[in-house]
Amino acid sequence: MHPALLASKLLEWLEEDAPHGDLTSEAVVPRGVAVRAVVKAKEPGVAACTEDVAEALRLLGLEARPLKQSGEEFKPREAVLELEGDARTVLLLERTLVDLLSILSGVATATRRLVEEVRRVNPRVKVAATRKAPPGLRGLVKKAVEAGGGDTHRFSLSDAVIVKDNHAAIAGGVAEAVRRARERVSFIKLVEAEARSVEEAVEAAEAGADVVMLDNMTPGEVAEALRELERRGLRERVTVEVSGGVTPENIAEYAALGPDVISTSSITLKARPVDLSLEVVEVRGAPQGSRRPSQPPGGPSRRAPQL
Known part of the structure; x- marks a missing residue:
């Protein structure tokens, strides 16, 4: 900012x-x-x-x-x-x-704690923020994520396309939403698609998504989606992001599966x-008789009045 x-x-x-x-x-x-x-x-x-x-x-x-x-x-x-x-x-x-x-x-x-936890399991996995942040503070909160060693993800709706469930419902499915985005969005903008099942993950990748977000999937479902993308020759064509339901308690389990990115709102909202x-x-410049704290920074001194 x-x-x-x-x-x-x-x-x-x-x-x-x-x-x-x-x-x-x-x-x-x-x-x-x-x-x-x-x-x-x-x-x-x-x-x-x-x-x-x-x-x-x-x-x-x-x-x-x-x-x-x-x-x-x-x-x-x-x-x-x-x-x-x-x-x-x-x-x-x-x-x-x-x-x-x-x-x-x-x-x-x-953020630093989660980054260190993930690095112990798989140093290739990035920990990222989500767009969930206190209104008015998002820019600074994203910079704080970066300070902790995390990835900022997109700052706003203007940064990249992320096709979510409501977009897909209106467009007639994940694949159709991705195709529309590919046709109308500049080449310089990434297109990401949220997938709530293994089938949707494959659809999104086949439709040309740059990033496939495995949303609110269990570790078992994430492992299955990664295997299916690999089996179909799609894994190397997309960045795989795991999001939804990620907590400090289970992030290492997700990291061990080998996605590219794990995003969580726990570092920005919680x-x-x-x-x-x-x-x-x-x-x-205090008036005569006023007390003056004499200790250096870090030492004991009088507390300033509270607002």
């Missing part, structure tokens, strides 16, 4: 969190006070989109730099992002910023956010 677009998103989300301003900070924090703060981890995880967030914060008038790059692992009490600037602005952004990074790090962490927090570590 372009930094300017992300900055506008942050402002949009801030309007939800502080529609009439930050009552606490405006009452407690004098104008002209500047702070240096860090976003710190309370548990281990994988960083995601820290560079994008830092660039957006700079457009909003703060100095910011990632302390952990996207894809880099962090431990508890390690800082992942540093920001400096007007104290009221930092506190206004605190909850929105921390929640966003928590969600994205959760996606990257969940990933648990990583616990992060924001700490003010230095106060500048």
Whole structure:
């Protein structure tokens, strides 16, 4: 996501969190006070989109730099992002910023775990996201999947053709839907077809699909579909994707069968956010008598007020 677009998103989300301003900070924090703060981890995880967030914060008038790059692992009490600037602005952004990074790090962490699990069984199989993601966050969530070592899959309906069951029902079958797509879609766009049975998988491949998605099939059904595609000389002509019903508990079983891609929404919709927090570590320009946290990033300090 372009930094300017992300900055506008942050402002949009801030309007939800502080529609009439930050009552606490405006009452407690004098104008002209500047702070240096860090976003710190309370548990281990994988960083995601820290560079994008830092660039957006700079457009909003703060100095910011990632302390952990996207894809880099962090431990508890390690800082992942540093920001400096007007104290009221930092506190206004605190909850929105921390929640966003928590969600994205959760996606990257969940993806990394599945990627490592699959690699232990079959390093040739890719772990991919699906288009299922929180509205408004899909672009960043996809980048978080990439940070975790996964494949982004398509970002939108405009990226590629994926013939699903409803398309096939309207068109009169999987094969007919694939043929129509082949006739009307540019050569530069892939055509994928969802198959709910071995027969549909063969139909899609024979009709010219680039990718055959074995949807909501059991491991036994996936194995049968792969064997049938091989027997008919179709296996090398298509990319085989397994999707639907894939969980962290069964993904290794699917990977052992040898598909090319396993896609799952568990990494985009069900990933648990990583616990992060924001700490003010230095106060500048405070009125006489104000306390100043003196510990460096990572050390104990006073917590910043919560929004």
